[in-house]
């Protein structure tokens with residue numbers, strides 16, 4: 072079906088859609104596309120030559136946003152209004168991230184539940200999906216400006232280890248940014264596509280993709296057979312990257328230059344910026360000289376190599392572990408692809424070459440390679456490239472919980488996608504009318520060690536003896552690796568299908584509702600929390616007082632007892648009225664009223680208790 076569209080912005084006639092490839096990175100993001108004339112992927116460049124957009128969103132006090140380099144400049148001045156590394160929070164609950172909450176300078180709401188994390192900026196709350204959508208919107212806007220065309224379709228990349236929730240969150244972010252996300256693909260798959268490795272028919276290759284970015288490191292071993300990309304293993308450290316190299320330099324300078332721990336926060340930040348400059352400089356030079364706050368600092372390539380060796384060692388150990396998990400030896404690797412800005416560091420390149428015992432692919436810009444690969448995929452989807460095949464696989468096994476908390480795998484890891492699988496289950500009790508279906512992802516035998524994706528109840532099973540109902544559970548993974556689960560009781564004849572409400576993934580309505588909620592209910596959210604806290608405290612005060620007057624009624628005067636009861640009633644009324652200020656005020660009054668006699672009674676009780684006893 073052909074459509075002709077006129078781009079209102081440019082007045083030009085568009086006869087076909089441009090599908091772009093987007094690398095939505097932890098540190099930087101960028102857009103690429105395949106050129107019609109040369110059929111080569113290129114990263115879209117601004118007039119200043121830059122392709123990278125820092126994945127940073129800054130909010131001004133009125134809620135206005137800026138994205139990219141201008142936002143990065145606010146990191147030092149307004150850390151609590153400047154959101155970075157949002158990719159780390161995608162599809163995560165507070166429980167998932169609390170161990171690392173310290174690395175974020177902004178406020179992540181600590182409600183310690185399974186709900187998705189929210190980030191508080193001023194009086195407003197934002198989800199990682201919304202924050203990522205701001206970055207995607209900016210990329211879309213820039214791409215439209217550069218190409219002078221409307222962009223509405225994209226392929227977005229995610230790490231190979233991203234689970235269903237994280238993929239879903241990325242897709243939702245795309246949709247919020249006004250993009251039709253045609254496919255979510257794995258970053259290592261994209262990197263290998265950019266180099267055109269293994270994507271031809273009848274070709275078999277095993278490759279290693281070494282990706283050292285700004286804040287994360289991962290290595291993936293892929294097998295590509297007849298266009299099927301299979302992730303054999305992934306390994307790495309989600310908290311190891313270029314930033315750690317910068318920190319290693321800062322530590323070195325702090326001890327060497329005698330700046331000491333007392334340097335205030337701003338100074339350390341300034342030192343960090345200079346450290347990154349030094350690191351980049353040393354990728355092409357032997358010596359760096361600079362100064363911070365009037366103090367001269369310098370660094371040689373040899374000193375740099377020494378301070379970062381422990382970090383590089385860790386990445387090499389991860390490579391060895393990835394090979395072990397994939398069950399292959401180094402000599403089976405046909406190619407090594409370098410991804411991420413930090414692979415420009417000469418020591419990194421050297422050590423990876425030494426480890427794999429071969430040259431590495433670093434011909435393409437390591438910052439751009441993932442986006443370029445996404446563009447190649449986009450081109451295939453647009454039907455422009457029939458040379459290449461493209462299939463992906465599930466990174467982790469998918470299954471449901473069965474008796475005793477066991478994981479029953481329906482789709483094993485590394486299954487080709489799209490895919491579907493079904494299995495029959497039955498009831499444990501006579502007359503059981505409902506069955507809880509809990510969906511998990513992971514490789515462990517017990518579901519408690521895996522990750523819960525969704526849970527729902529199949530209800531209305533007609534009364535039957537245990538073991539008779541036949542409940543068929545079906546898993547369907549679409550081309551993006553997104554899972555839909557349904558359950559049907561076959562014997563009753565009434566085909567009952569249940570849509571899974573993923574705990575992390577979101578429906579269209581939920582995404583829209585979330586956006587509205589975050590804008591309209593921001594103050595309420597804070598208010599609700601304060602009311603809950605005040606009520607809990609008041610309730611405790613009431614319980615304690617109640618118990619006290621019951622126990623020591625004989626020690627209280629009539630008047631004391633009556634006044635206390637009157638104040639307790641006032642507090643109860645305030646709780647009923649849900650009036651936070653009044654609750655706090657009445658809690659305080661009750662405290663005031665009861666304090667004098669409580670002290671008197673307790674003193675008496677203490678004296679009694681001590682009578683006849685020795686004080687040690």
Ligand code: AMP
Pocket residue numbers: 096097098099283284285286312313314347350351352354410411412413414415416437438
């Ligand atoms: P990425 O997340 O892939 O965009 O990687 C960004 C990281 O690459 C940051 O830590 C940068 O400091 C680092 N980087 C960029 N250019 C260079 C360079 N020339 N030498 C060393 N590291 C670099």
